[in-house]
Amino acid sequence: MTRLIGDGLENPANARALIAAAEMFSVRCGFRDGRGLPLGLSTVDTAELLGAPLVAVDNAPGAESVYRAAPVRGAASVVVGNERRGIRPDLLRAATRTVQIPMPGRGVNTLNVATAAAVALYYLLGAAGRRVVRGPRPESQRPGVLLAAPGDHVEAGSSLRSAAAFGWPSVAVEDRDKVWFGTPRPVRAEGRAAARSHRNPLRVVPAPGGPDPAYTRIVVCSPGADGPPVHRADLTGAGTLLVIPDTGWEPPPGAEFARVDAPGAAGRYRFVTGIVLAEAARQLGPRPTGAAPRPPRRGLSYGSGLVLDAPADADVVEPWELLRY
Structure with a gap:
């Protein structure tokens, strides 16, 4: 075994x-x-x-x-x-x-050791029949992420660390239990330590009203969801929002569902988040290596920025007159 x-x-x-x-x-x-x-x-x-x-x-x-x-x-x-x-x-x-x-x-390019173990086990113990990788220009297809009603500040912090490590520049948090925004200083310090906030460039955005209506497609990813396993569901695309709920969160009408297929996933929020984000990153495909080529330089060009606006009794001097001096 x-x-x-x-x-x-x-x-x-x-x-x-x-x-x-x-x-x-x-x-x-x-x-x-x-x-x-x-x-x-x-x-x-x-x-x-x-x-x-x-x-x-x-x-x-x-x-x-x-x-x-x-x-x-x-x-x-x-x-x-x-x-x-x-x-x-x-x-x-x-x-x-x-x-x-x-x-x-x-900035942050490592996972919490237990989250890394959960992600590795997810792929090493199965996850067969995976969706193909999108390939070129992955950033154009990167979905938004909403952490919905996390119940613990350390779990939320570790989840945000995972988001940064998998390449997300920002994540929204629906913080009804006040585990991230407006928390007492000791709680805030523990959560930020779990997120590696001292070197984490991730932008964390409050989402008190739930999913942003600007998204045209919402995929709710959770254990026991009535949908395909996350590695067989489409988790990417412009206009897509991945919602990873903790407990007590009601999905909006019209949402799609994807299942984190592991026997004991319920209640393991940081592991569920890590697996969902790892799979979305896998489907996006790797970032292109090397810097993007710069366009060829066309040489210098100039435009006139002067406007002749002298008083009526002033002498106006033309440029050719100045050249005589």
């Missing part, structure tokens, strides 16, 4: 979130080296790990895109690494495969 392994994690909150990500996909979760983590976590030793197939989730050189990776079969271990240093070299060298989650974002 597939299992999820955290290698050298240091943050107890991330360890708990990693367990939640494993539960979302009904796989076991273990930790290699649990120093600094709560007692009672399931740990595995290095020899045990090296004796079975390893799939490393790391942006190491030569790593394959997780979107193109073959599904995991049998008793493989999917390994994610330390929050700052990633997977340690001995496991990277021993990995059967190394996959990465493409991050087109600027």
